[in-house]
Amino acid sequence: MDPNFLTIQMQYHHVAAILGYSGSLIAGYGFPHIAVASLLCEVSSIFLDYKDMFSADTRASGLSQLNQLAFLVTYFFVRILLFPILVYQNIQLTLATMGLVSWFRVACMFYVTALSAMVLALNLYWFKLMMKGLKRVLQ
Numbered sequence: 001m002d003p004n005f006l007t008i009q010m011q012y013h014h015v016a017a018i019l020g021y022s023g024s025l026i027a028g029y030g031f032p033h034i035a036v037a038s039l040l041c042e043v044s045s046i047f048l049d050y051k052d053m054f055s056a057d058t059r060a061s062g063l064s065q066l067n068q069l070a071f072l073v074t075y076f077f078v079r080i081l082l083f084p085i086l087v088y089q090n091i092q093l094t095l096a097t098m099g100l101v102s103w104f105r106v107a108c109m110f111y112v113t114a115l116s117a118m119v120l121a122l123n124l125y126w127f128k129l130m131m132k133g134l135k136r137v138l139q
Contacts, residue, residue, distance in 0.1 A: 034093070044074040087120050
C-alpha cells in the first residue's frame with residue numbers, strides 16, 4: 001500500500017522534531033528549555049483533534065463552535081504570540097554562545113534555530129488561512 005501525502009508529511013514532521021529536540025539537548029545552555037516551552041504549541045492541537053470527532057451533522061452545534069473558538073484562541077496565544085519569542089531566544093542564545101562551544105554544538109544551534117523559524121513560518125501561514133476562513137464566515 002502506497003502511503004498518502006499526509007502520512008509522508010507526518011513522517012518528515014516526526015523525524016524533524018526528533019532531530020530538533022535532540023539538537024537542542026546537544027546545543028545545551030537554554031536550548032532544551034526553549035524546546036520544552038515550544039511544546040506548549042501542542043495545547044491547540046487538542047482542540048484541532050477534537051474537531052474531527054464532530055460529524056457533518058454536529059459541526060454547527062454549540063459545542064463544536066465553542067471548540068473552534070478554543071482552537072483559534074489557543075492557536076493565537078501559543079503559536080502566534082509565544083513562538084516568535086522562542087525563535088528570538090534561539091537566535092539570541094546562538095549569537096551569545098557560539099564562540100564558547102565546539103563547531104558541532106554551533107551547528108546544532110543553527111539547525112534548531114532554522115527549524116524553529118520554519119515552524120514559525122508554517123504557524124503564520126496556517127493562521128493566515130484561518131483568518132481568511134473566519135472572514136468568510138463573518139461576512
